[in-house]
Amino acid sequence: MSGVADAAIRHHPSAATLMGHAAGTLWEAAKPVVAVHLAHCSECRGRFAQAEAVGGLLLEGLPPAPLTPGALERALKRLNADPQPVEAGVEDVVPMAGTPAGGGVEDSLAATLRSLGLPTHRLRWVAPGIRHALLLRSGPEAGGGTLRLLRVRPGAVIPRHAHCGAELTLVLEGAFADETGRYGPGDVAEVEAEVSHRPVAQGPSDCVCLVAAQGFPRFSRMLSGLFGTHARK
Amino acid sequence: LIGREPDKGASFDDAAAALAGHLAEVGRTRDRAAFAALFTHFAPRLKSYFLRMGVTAAAAEDLAQEAMFMIWRKAALYDPAQATASTWIFTIARNLRADAMRRERRQPGPVETMDSDVAVTDPAPGPEGLLASARSEACLRGALRTLPEEQARVVELSYFGDRSHVEIGHELGIPLGTVKGRLRQALRRLRATLAGEKS
Numbered sequence: 351m352s353g354v355a356d357a358a359i360r361h362h363p364s365a366a367t368l369m370g371h372a373a374g375t376l377w378e379a380a381k382p383v384v385a386v387h388l389a390h391c392s393e394c395r396g397r398f399a400q401a402e403a404v405g406g407l408l409l410e411g412l413p414p415a416p417l418t419p420g421a422l423e424r425a426l427k428r429l430n431a432d433p434q435p436v437e438a439g440v441e442d443v444v445p446m447a448g449t450p451a452g453g454g455v456e457d458s459l460a461a462t463l464r465s466l467g468l469p470t471h472r473l474r475w476v477a478p479g480i481r482h483a484l485l486l487r488s489g490p491e492a493g494g495g496t497l498r499l500l501r502v503r504p505g506a507v508i509p510r511h512a513h514c515g516a517e518l519t520l521v522l523e524g525a526f527a528d529e530t531g532r533y534g535p536g537d538v539a540e541v542e543a544e545v546s547h548r549p550v551a552q553g554p555s556d557c558v559c560l561v562a563a564q565g566f567p568r569f570s571r572m573l574s575g576l577f578g579t580h581a582r583k
Numbered sequence: 584l585i586g587r588e589p590d591k592g593a594s595f596d597d598a599a600a601a602l603a604g605h606l607a608e609v610g611r612t613r614d615r616a617a618f619a620a621l622f623t624h625f626a627p628r629l630k631s632y633f634l635r636m637g638v639t640a641a642a643a644e645d646l647a648q649e650a651m652f653m654i655w656r657k658a659a660l661y662d663p664a665q666a667t668a669s670t671w672i673f674t675i676a677r678n679l680r681a682d683a684m685r686r687e688r689r690q691p692g693p694v695e696t697m698d699s700d701v702a703v704t705d706p707a708p709g710p711e712g713l714l715a716s717a718r719s720e721a722c723l724r725g726a727l728r729t730l731p732e733e734q735a736r737v738v739e740l741s742y743f744g745d746r747s748h749v750e751i752g753h754e755l756g757i758p759l760g761t762v763k764g765r766l767r768q769a770l771r772r773l774r775a776t777l778a779g780e781k782s
Contacts, residue, residue: 365770366748366763373742374677378685399666400723400773405677406670407724408742414627415634418644422622425651426615436657542760 359391361537363518368394372401378488379495379562382466383518383538386560390536459522459558463499473499479506479551485560495564502526504553512546515564519549524557526550596721602668610658621668622651629676635743636680646683650676684745726776734769737762 363371363384370376371384388395463469463485473481479502486497495515502508504524519526519539526533528549533539541547543565551557602624608617629650633643653675661671730738740751741762752762 364763365767369738369741369766369770370748372677374681375741375745375747377747397770397774401770402674403666403670403723404727404738404773405673405742406667407727408739409628409632409673409676410669412628412631412743415630415640415643417627417630417647421626421644421648422619425622425626425648426619428648428652429615429618429655436660 358534359387359393359536361531361533361539362391362394363387363538364540365397367518367540368397369401369404372398372405377495377516377562377564379486379497379564380516380518382468382486382497383520383560383562385466386462386520386522387536387538459499462522468497473501477506479503480508495562498561498563500557500559500561502551502557502559504551504556506551508549510546510548512544513541513563513565515543517541517561517563519562520560522558522560524555525552526557526559527552599667599669603663606654606658606661606668606671607663609655610661613655618651618655621654625654625668625672626651629672632676632743633680636684636745638683646676646679650679653679680745722776723773726773730769730772734765734772737765738769741766 367376367380367384371381376384388398468485473483475481481501483499484496485499486495488495500508502524517540519533519541521533521535521537523535525535526549528539528547530539530541530547532552539549602621605614605617605620608614609621626647629647630640630643633646633650634640636643638646650672654672657675661668665671666674727735727738736755737751740746740754741748746754748762748766749759752759755762
């Protein structure tokens, strides 16, 4: 994903997804996907900043809730025990994938995952041409989603499937195409619940994606092993 | 919340500028009087925000105290050119809420959770952050008030009340697609207003 120009990004998360991220209510597994996209897309950073400003205005407009007596004094007292202030640069920043310090694609991918607080991935084969790693599984209270890393050989097809919930896919390397278009590095494919699609990896190199999905994928034909679920009719 | 308050116009902008000044001052000189001014203004609003998570009044006040302490610690990172004090403090409260909810959800069992909140990771600042500057904010505030009631309601519910878009749909008795559509329309309208302001 090195040198992804903003102009090369054609597919963005929906406005609702960006607003959900700004509001803090987006489902857990989708957050890393949106965070990586934001790191690469100035247009969405602008929309995101605006959605955060909406949050600021709404906070400003909330009716103040009375504090218990002595609240300010307690707050000031706590400052006495103040540790070092947080300095600029301490904040985590999602590094641009594909800008490794002397490493290869795998190193930069690992750096991106680390910066997101995600575990080191170990890919395993799940189908011909398709390897994946489960990075995150959140409970039903957090949206019940999973986040996976997929590495798909050019030409390999993820069999047609639909979801009980939304699916957000971000391309890190390579490209794929489905009924809705072609997706390259930095692009986000946002698929609504119940929409069925059939992504195909496009060459010349492997397509590496982050895939956040709510609910189990429902494949329209048998595919054992992939995603750890059984196909249904 | 939206659309019911009369426009406070210039006085609101003066107040916003004063708050930004206090926050920058805390960052520069660790000024306790400036912090106290921020506390007086924001702590009751923060408590109100956390109450909407559905926690007890005591828990909401603890979170408000925690947010104010974070503000003290992180104030040096605040850049008035990038965001108003309200917006910056909103992001602190939002991240704190996400952390609190994650702790609450953490249950025994093989449920993986994330160690760091990626939502905390603000994207690299750029000129787009200026959208949130004071002049644009006055404009945005005006635009918020002019949103159709149905859009304003969905925006309000999606920022406060800890509901997913699906749950908002259930509450309002409308399909998920309609919730998302209203949010999209609201954001488009806000953007159009800002674009008009800049040109």
